[in-house]
Every structure is written in C-alpha cells, then in structure tokens.
Amino acid sequence: MELVYTGKTKDVYALEDGNCLLKFKDDVTGENGVFDPGANTVGLQIEGAGKAGLRLTKYFFEKINALGIPTHYIDADLEAGTMKVKKATPFGQGLEVICRYRAVGSFLRRYGKYAQDGQPLDAFVEVTLKDDDRNDPPITEDALDMLGILSQDEYKVLKELTQKIAGIIKEELTQRGMELYDIKFEFGRIGDDKQIALIDEISGGNMRAYKDGRRVEPLELEELMR
Amino acid sequence: MELVYTGKTKDVYALEDGNCLLKFKDDVTGENGVFDPGANTVGLQIEGAGKAGLRLTKYFFEKINALGIPTHYIDADLEAGTMKVKKATPFGQGLEVICRYRAVGSFLRRYGKYAQDGQPLDAFVEVTLKDDDRNDPPITEDALDMLGILSQDEYKVLKELTQKIAGIIKEELTQRGMELYDIKFEFGRIGDDKQIALIDEISGGNMRAYKDGRRVEPLELEELMR
Numbered sequence: 304m305e306l307v308y309t310g311k312t313k314d315v316y317a318l319e320d321g322n323c324l325l326k327f328k329d330d331v332t333g334e335n336g337v338f339d340p341g342a343n344t345v346g347l348q349i350e351g352a353g354k355a356g357l358r359l360t361k362y363f364f365e366k367i368n369a370l371g372i373p374t375h376y377i378d379a380d381l382e383a384g385t386m387k388v389k390k391a392t393p394f395g396q397g398l399e400v401i402c403r404y405r406a407v408g409s410f411l412r413r414y415g416k417y418a419q420d421g422q423p424l425d426a427f428v429e430v431t432l433k434d435d436d437r438n439d440p441p442i443t444e445d446a447l448d449m450l451g452i453l454s455q456d457e458y459k460v461l462k463e464l465t466q467k468i469a470g471i472i473k474e475e476l477t478q479r480g481m482e483l484y485d486i487k488f489e490f491g492r493i494g495d496d497k498q499i500a501l502i503d504e505i506s507g508g509n510m511r512a513y514k515d516g517r518r519v520e521p522l523e524l525e526e527l528m529r
Numbered sequence: 530m531e532l533v534y535t536g537k538t539k540d541v542y543a544l545e546d547g548n549c550l551l552k553f554k555d556d557v558t559g560e561n562g563v564f565d566p567g568a569n570t571v572g573l574q575i576e577g578a579g580k581a582g583l584r585l586t587k588y589f590f591e592k593i594n595a596l597g598i599p600t601h602y603i604d605a606d607l608e609a610g611t612m613k614v615k616k617a618t619p620f621g622q623g624l625e626v627i628c629r630y631r632a633v634g635s636f637l638r639r640y641g642k643y644a645q646d647g648q649p650l651d652a653f654v655e656v657t658l659k660d661d662d663r664n665d666p667p668i669t670e671d672a673l674d675m676l677g678i679l680s681q682d683e684y685k686v687l688k689e690l691t692q693k694i695a696g697i698i699k700e701e702l703t704q705r706g707m708e709l710y711d712i713k714f715e716f717g718r719i720g721d722d723k724q725i726a727l728i729d730e731i732s733g734g735n736m737r738a739y740k741d742g743r744r745v746e747p748l749e750l751e752e753l754m755r
Binding site: 395396412413414415416417418424425427428429432434436437440441442443444445446449450451452 | 621622638639640641642643644650651653654655658660662663666667668669670671672675676677678
C-alpha cells in the first residue's frame with residue numbers, strides 16, 4: 304500500500320486493486336486554535352476527530368450513493384479510520400464547490416456591501432480554486448471553461464449535483480434541530496466515462512451549522528448526527 | 530449646475546435639462562506614482578491628463594454611438610474639459626466590466642496557477658464590484674442575479690456589449706501598432722426603458738496596451754490615438 308498524497312486532514316494510499324484508501328487524521332483546519340472550514344491551515348488537533356469525521360462521511364456517502372448520485376465511496380472501516388474509494392481525477396489541480404444558504408464567511412467578506420450577515424441565500428453555488436498561495440480565489444464558469452478546468456456543460460452538472468447533495472444534507476441536519484448555513488464539496492471524474500462524482504469527505508469540518516442561534520462545532524455536529 | 534459626485538478622476542454635475550456634465554480632472558489612478566488601471570487610489574497628477582483622456586473618450590464614444598451601440602454620450606467640450614451625458618443608473622452601487630485579451634494584472638494574480646503571464650485570452654469578460662473597502666471583488670453571474678444587482682438576461686447583454694465594444698477599441702489600437710491586453714468599462718441603465726448602455730469614460734487609464742513589447746502609458750496612448 305503506497306502513500307500517494309499527504310493532505311491537511313487525510314492521507315491517501317493507492318491500493319493494488321486500483322482503488323484508493325483514505326486515512327482520516329485528527330487534524331482540523333482553522334487558525335489559532337479556532338475551527339474554520341474555509342481555512343487553509345491546520346489549526347488544531349482533536350483526539351478522535353478523524354474517526355468522528357469518517358463516521359459522518361460514511362453516513363452521508365451511503366445515503367447519497369443509495370439515491371443514485373455518483374460518488375467515489377466504496378466502503379469504510381470505522382475502527383481503522385479508513386475509507387475505500389474509487390480513483391478520481393480532480394478538475395485542474397482541485398476545486399472547492401460551495402453551496403450557501405446563509406451569507407457568512409468569505410461570501411460576506413466579499414459581498415458585504417450587498418448582503419447582511421446571515422441573510423438567507425437560495426442554495427447559492429460558487430467555485431473556488433484550491434490554491435493556498437492565492438487564498439483559494441473564486442472563479443467563474445467562463446474562466447473555468449477558458450482555462451480548460453471544466454467545460455460549461457460539466458459546470459451545469461456540477462452545480463446541479465451540488466444543490467442536490469447540499470439539499471440532502473441540509474434536510475438531515477434540520478431533522479436534528481440544526482440549520483445548515485454553508486457546505487463545501489469536492490468533485491472529480493471517475494471511471495472510463497469520466498463521470499462527475501462527489502469525492503473527498505463530508506464531515507463536520509466541511510460545513511457551518513447553527514443550533515439555537517449558536518454555531519455547532521464539527522465534533523459536536525458529528526455527535527448530534529449519531 | 531450642481532456638483533452631485535466627486536470621483537477619483539472626474540466630477541459629476543447635474544444639468545437643468547436632466548442630463549449630466551462630467552468634468553475631467555488631471556488625476557490618474559495608480560500607486561506610488563505608477564499608473565495602474567486596476568488601482569483604487571489616485572497615484573499621480575499629470576497636467577493635461579484630463580483633457581487628453583476626454584479627447585480619446587470623445588473619439589471612442591462617437592465611434593461607438595455611430596455603430597448604434599447604446600452609450601450615455603451626448604457631446605464633449607475639449608476646451609472646457611467637459612462631457613455632456615445622459616443620466617444613468619448604475620447596477621447596484623457600481624460594477625466594473627473587464628474584457629481581457631492577455632493574462633495580466635488581477636487575472637494573473639488570481640489564476641496564476643493555471644495561466645502564464647501574458648497568455649492570450651479569448652475576449653474573456655469578468656465583472657467586479659466597485660468596492661474599495663473590499664478591493665473590488667470579482668462576482669459571478671449567479672451572485673449578481675441573487676443579490677439583485679443584475680438579472681441573468683441583463684448579464685448576457687452586458688457580456689455581449691462588452692465584447693463588441695472591446696473589439697472595436699482593440700481594432701483601433703491595432704491600426705496604430707498597439708496591442709490591447711485588457712480594458713475596463715462601466716455600464717448603466719438609461720432612459721425610461723432602462724436600456725443597458727456604456728457609461729463613464731474610455732481613456733488610456735481604462736486599458737492596458739503594449740507596443741513593441743513595451744507597456745504604453747495612458748498619456749502616450751492618448752497621443753498615439755490622435
């Protein structure tokens with residue numbers, strides 16, 4: 304089993320059957336010890352964070368797979384903290400796709416002249432480049448197409464999948480008394496037909512959720528979803 | 530004649546006939562004495578810059594008007610340094626619409642992971658919010674629509690007009706041995722039917738042009754276009 308990539312919160316191994324194994328770590332993105340799903344640095348380590356994130360990821364991916372939405376998920380081993388996934392090719396050197404139901408975070412930092420803090424947004428989808436050096440810049444459909452990262456047809460699929468998946472997760476959170484403010488996903492191309500599929504993870508660290516007017520931290524969210 | 534707005538490079542007066550008068554100033558945007566069309570500060574003052582900018586603006590607007598493309602331009606008085614225009618309503622609190630033929634400036638700062646310095650771009654259009662406090666953030670078609678700044682139909686018109694007008698100016702520069710790298714415009718709504726029209730100015734300060742591998746500064750560009 305060969306280590307092929309060391310990420311901020313996961314390591315990736317190549318399996319002999321052509322699939323990949325993701326090993327979840329206890330690192331959490333944030334700055335100065337405060338969790339921030341939009342941050343590019345590991346801000347803190349929390350014991351058990353990896354397995355709790357995997358448990359929620361497993362739960363959501365199995366639900367999404369069952370609904371016929373393409374993902375890279377095959378199965379997960381909660382004891383080992385690993386997830387077996389299909390090999391995926393990222394778009395360009397990686398994109399993040401964000402779905403927003405409330406104006407917070409980087410949306411508000413950019414568009415605060417036109418949006419109030421916490422203002423409802425209608426499943427607004429935006430794409431950012433994974434580029435730590437340039438602070439994950441937002442990018443338009445036209446620019447993605449022109450730079451050869453994603454065609455306009457693929458963008459439509461990506462946006463539709465994003466809203467569909469975010470809607471499923473929002474509903475799950477609602478059932479547990481939480482409100483989903485925003486969530487970020489990664490997508491890639493899978494298999495010979497290069498189908499667009501959800502990849503990476505869906506843990507508390509990927510989303511902002513609120514309960515009774517208070518931000519729910521990732522581990523608490525994962526606990527509330529058990 | 531009432532002063533209604535003091536801009537970085539122009540003052541705006543309301544005329545009694547319902548139109549507006551723009552008075553061009555000798556201020557040029559830039560930082561530390563170096564011209565930069567993307568800058569939000571006045572970097573230097575150059576005697577005659579206002580009138581030279583007005584002369585080029587008059588030239589381009591008359592050409593564009595003659596081609597039946599809607600603009601706010603009525604006429605100009607080169608001696609007085611003023612331009613008479615129709616009253617226009619901006620989109621939101623103001624947008625800048627950029628058309629790019631080469632990857633330079635803020636495009637390269639954002640997308641340098643995918644683009645080479647000076648790489649040709651196919652009349653790429655992007656929109657930024659006029660918001661000095663937030664460094665003129667780029668904004669997508671979807672966000673413009675959702676924030677009530679511009680509908681998706683209006684965006685299509687805006688993009689088409691931008692590419693058409695930029696093409697006219699690029700051709701004019703080509704005829705004088707220059708290459709247009711990028712240009713920024715402002716648009717607004719004019720008249721009772723709220724027609725989308727080109728507003729503001731088109732001077733050397735709105736564009737980046739090169740000649741014989743060297744950047745052409747605004748005043749030099751205005752001189753070459755006489």
